[in-house]
Amino acid sequence: MGRVKLEIKRIENNTNRQVTFSKRRNGLIKKAYELSVLCDIDIALIMFSPSGRLSHFSGKKRIEDVLARFANLPDQERELAIVFPEQGQHQRFSYRSDIQNTEQLRNESDIALQLSKPTAITSEDEELHHEIARLLQQLDLAEEQIRIYEPDPIKFTSMGELEIM
Amino acid sequence: MGRVKLEIKRIENNTNRQVTFSKRRNGLIKKAYELSVLCDIDIALIMFSPSGRLSHFSGKKRIEDVLARFANLPDQERELAIVFPEQGQHQRFSYRSDIQNTEQLRNESDIALQLSKPTAITSEDEELHHEIARLLQQLDLAEEQIRIYEPDPIKFTSMGELEIM
DNA sequence: CGCCCTATATATAAGTA
DNA sequence: TTACTTATATATAGGGC
Numbered sequence: 001m002g003r004v005k006l007e008i009k010r011i012e013n014n015t016n017r018q019v020t021f022s023k024r025r026n027g028l029i030k031k032a033y034e035l036s037v038l039c040d041i042d043i044a045l046i047m048f049s050p051s052g053r054l055s056h057f058s059g060k061k062r063i064e065d066v067l068a069r070f071a072n073l074p075d076q077e078r079e080l081a082i083v084f085p086e087q088g089q090h091q092r093f094s095y096r097s098d099i100q101n102t103e104q105l106r107n108e109s110d111i112a113l114q115l116s117k118p119t120a121i122t123s124e125d126e127e128l129h130h131e132i133a134r135l136l137q138q139l140d141l142a143e144e145q146i147r148i149y150e151p152d153p154i155k156f157t158s159m160g161e162l163e164i165m
Numbered sequence: 166m167g168r169v170k171l172e173i174k175r176i177e178n179n180t181n182r183q184v185t186f187s188k189r190r191n192g193l194i195k196k197a198y199e200l201s202v203l204c205d206i207d208i209a210l211i212m213f214s215p216s217g218r219l220s221h222f223s224g225k226k227r228i229e230d231v232l233a234r235f236a237n238l239p240d241q242e243r244e245l246a247i248v249f250p251e252q253g254q255h256q257r258f259s260y261r262s263d264i265q266n267t268e269q270l271r272n273e274s275d276i277a278l279q280l281s282k283p284t285a286i287t288s289e290d291e292e293l294h295h296e297i298a299r300l301l302q303q304l305d306l307a308e309e310q311i312r313i314y315e316p317d318p319i320k321f322t323s324m325g326e327l328e329i330m
Numbered sequence: 331c332g333c334c335c336t337a338t339a340t341a342t343a344a345g346t347a
Numbered sequence: 348t349t350a351c352t353t354a355t356a357t358a359t360a361g362g363g364c
Binding site for chain 1: 202204208247297303304
């Protein structure tokens with residue numbers, strides 16, 4: 001999007017890297033803002049500049065509330081999340097099969113999420129999350145079963161509606 | 166960026182809103198990815214689609230690590246952060262004159278991260294109920310769809326038998 | 331939902347101040 | 348770091364499959 005096509009790899013020149021960061025950060029924030037308004041969604045964007053300074057954005061809700069919504073998601077729901085890893089080298093933070101006990105999860109990142117976890121959550125909340133997780137799982141099972149019959153969902157209008165979820 | 170200039174306000178048509186979300190979400194993720202690589206920075210992006218499903222992205226670090234870095238920031242640093250409120254107006258919160266002491270800020274921030282604010286729980290609670298209602302409706306749609314194919318709920322013992330069908 | 335296509339709207343790389 | 352300019356590279360609205 002400039003005079004020259006820019007290869008997507010680390011900009012080695014410090015000044016250029018910082019300048020590019022400032023410009024693109026603004027563009028990214030603008031896009032995030034537009035998306036949040038157009039689609040009326042919760043969104044949280046956190047960035048640390050090359051020099052380590054924090055920049056962040058969230059739509060109508062406070063960023064802490066969005067992060068809280070993320071942190072309090074039921075396990076299953078997070079598992080089903082659409083994730084965009086950089087190069088497929090990502091790991092899901094918990095529920096990894098290679099982790100045998102929760103002790104191993106007690107690193108910095110997990111502590112962070114713990115900050116917004118349970119403490120003050122009512123049991124009713126937990127139940128609701130559980131219920132949602134259960135429903136999501138059922139939906140996935142149902143979807144899978146439907147796909148067995150009809151590999152091409154587009155043919156059926158009701159399927160189209162189902163896919164929307 | 167399309168055939169027509171789109172006004173930045175909530176898209177009322179449900180289908181269009183969802184389609185626009187999907188398209189722009191991909192664009193936003195791409196931008197976030199490019200920024201993270203070009204400038205070699207930590208970034209975390211969390212979005213909840215119009216239907217409530219989670220999408221998220223982070224660069225080479227796990228999103229939890231980035232959130233941890235955010236959560237563990239000293240209050241002062243977070244205060245100095247470049248924040249982009251809803252309207253995309255680039256405001257600097259540094260040295261706000263309307264803040265007399267950092268004490269109240271620290272409390273507010275902590276409460277937010279701990280998700281223990283009563284009001285937040287209430288609204289969150291409503292959202293959960295809405296989500297459950299939504300999932301139940303979609304599950305009904307799915308089950309109805311399945312019934313079309315399978316009037317009698319037969320249990321298959323293996324995928325092999327299913328494929329034969 | 332995801333992919334394709336095309337006409338337009340936007341973002342932005344470089345350079346300059 | 349921010350502002351402005353301009354030539355180009357990209358993103359995307361709308362419509363179809």
